[in-house]
Amino acid sequence: MKRFALAGVLALGFATTALTGPAFAGDQFVDQTGYAVSGYDVVAYRTLAQAPVGSAQPKAVPGRADITADYNGATFAFASEANRDAFLANPDYYAPQYDGHCAYGVSKGGKVPGNPHLWRIVDDKLFLNITKNVVGFWEEDIPGNITLAEGNWPGIEPKPASTNPIPGYDSPAPVSN
Template identity: 35%
Template sequence: MKKTFLIVVVAFLSMTTFAQNAAKRSKEFNLDKKAAIQGYDPVSYFTQKKAVKGKSNFVTTHEGVTYNFSSQANKDVFLKNPASYEPQYGGWCAFAMGDYGEKVEINPETFKIVDGKLYLFYNAYFNNTLKSWNKDETNLKKKADANWKKLLN
């Protein structure tokens, strides 16, 4: 009886924690019509080294965040290890997150892969923040990591 009760309690806590995490992520992530990366395929950045628009028939949701894919193969790759393909800082501009801790829109075609992680950047009106990021990447990354952690807590 105690064992069954313990299993039920652990299962309940796990589901509650997952639901809270999913709700928090969907609130904090940069979503356009509920889709991350403005509907771009997160796997394509790694496999094709370019931004590729996802299709509405290749979709999955991971912890409250919806991703579109350009192919079933990319969707399958993502499902094996979603955390490896999700954009850093919820898909907000990495430079802005590091420089002043703000959520700023991105241009999904302006990106960088650093240590196997996807970073996205604002790039409009003669302001490409990837160039600024590259000038002080180590410091900005540390600050962005800390700022994003604060937002998720």
């Protein structure tokens, strides 16, 4: 029953947009900060100790407004020039899966925002999810949900990026130097 309720909430999220929706560029999800992944450093995730399934992950590392790179129609911010250089050398490795959209949402067939603090690296790929409740559903069967998402992604990838805000999240802008 809980899953059907979640599916309804996700479906409602796909059908609605905020009155003052976040900006987006290309297919990459970009929120009101104007940055991909809300301005957090995607390279820094690789240096954080990953928590066990069922536990909260460490907070993402804020990027800096003066250390950026463009990829997939969006601007990514980084905590250091070394991280930016690593990203530029292999952006596909560091960029989140599904253009920064929620991995569980993609497994259910749609694009909803990914929260930069609700992350997990699986098979050397960065995945984001939208809410703590959704993380619980995704973690019930991570391999199965990734398989579903991979099957769904080719059909939904060409659709525009989500314009919905991240629920319950007030994303800060990258740190100025």
